[in-house]
Amino acid sequence: MSNKPENLILITDDGLRLDGRCADEIRPMKIEIGVLSRADGSCYLEWGRNKILVGVFGPREAHPRRSQRADSAVIRYKYNMASFSVEDRARPGPSRRSIEISKVSREAFEPVILAELYPKTAIDIFVEVLQADAGTRTAAINASSIALADAGIPMKGLITSCAFGKVDGQIVLDLNKEEDNYGEADFPVAMTQDGEITLIQMDGHLTPEEIKKGLELVKKGCKEILALQQAVLRKKFETPVEEPAAEA
Numbered sequence: 647m648s649n650k651p652e653n654l655i656l657i658t659d660d661g662l663r664l665d666g667r668c669a670d671e672i673r674p675m676k677i678e679i680g681v682l683s684r685a686d687g688s689c690y691l692e693w694g695r696n697k698i699l700v701g702v703f704g705p706r707e708a709h710p711r712r713s714q715r716a717d718s719a720v721i722r723y724k725y726n727m728a729s730f731s732v733e734d735r736a737r738p739g740p741s742r743r744s745i746e747i748s749k750v751s752r753e754a755f756e757p758v759i760l761a762e763l764y765p766k767t768a769i770d771i772f773v774e775v776l777q778a779d780a781g782t783r784t785a786a787i788n789a790s791s792i793a794l795a796d797a798g799i800p801m802k803g804l805i806t807s808c809a810f811g812k813v814d815g816q817i818v819l820d821l822n823k824e825e826d827n828y829g830e831a832d833f834p835v836a837m838t839q840d841g842e843i844t845l846i847q848m849d850g851h852l853t854p855e856e857i858k859k860g861l862e863l864v865k866k867g868c869k870e871i872l873a874l875q876q877a878v879l880r881k882k883f884e885t886p887v888e889e890p891a892a893e894a
């Protein structure tokens with residue numbers, strides 16, 4: 647969030663944003679499942695100009711052994727930004743930001759993954775941000791949810807994620823880069839299919855009324871994203887297996 651150039655208008659008088667969206671619209675999303683042959687589950691997701699690749703590995707024996715838990719699997723989430731994913735080169739390797747995003751994203755999944763079924767194992771979620779345009783943590787969570795399901799990891803349900811923010815004094819859904827840069831607040835959320843919140847963060851200042859309004863928008867956005875996630879999974883897993891032709 648930085649100082650907005652004086653003549654930059656992010657929301658026009660008729661309520662449209664720079665990319666033509668209304669306040670309550672999410673960016674177009676495209677999801678592909680099973681894109682990595684060496685991963686147990688994978689997903690490639692585009693959301694607006696964000697491009698995210700996720701590989702899930704496991705449950706597999708956790709190494710080092712001291713990281714194992716006797717009563718459940720350990721869930722590991724690694725968010726990484728490719729150096730070419732942003733306008734100025736991103737410094738390779740972990741940063742405070744990527745460590746924080748990895749932690750809160752892992753915690754967003756812990757309530758739904760049935761880790762207790764796989765003691766002493768690890769479930770690894772690797773996120774590579776190939777192109778970033780604001781909202782990469784929410785995009786990565788949506789992609790990870792699909793990749794986990796693709797890997798057959800038992801879960802109580804999918805996790806869906808979306809942010810709202812404040813731009814030119816208005817509460818809007820799913821900020822793009824300009825809105826993130828020059829807006830007044832950014833508020834990422836992740837939730838279960840039942841609407842239970844598993845991640846909540848806030849950058850900027852919002853009143854309780856604005857948060858209430860934003861959470862309503864986020865619920866609407868997550869419902870739309872959940873429908874996309876379910877459609878992709880249904881397409882993959884409901885495809886009837888062809889019976890081999892009977893021999894004459």
Ligand code: ADP
Pocket residue numbers: 732733734735736737743778779780781782783784823826832
């Ligand atoms: P999110 O991507 O989840 O919204 P942030 O709010 O921290 O996370 O970042 C917003 C956007 O700022 C990112 O999506 C990316 O476009 C840009 N950004 C983040 N880190 C860097 C970086 N190290 N260099 C350049 N741009 C960055």
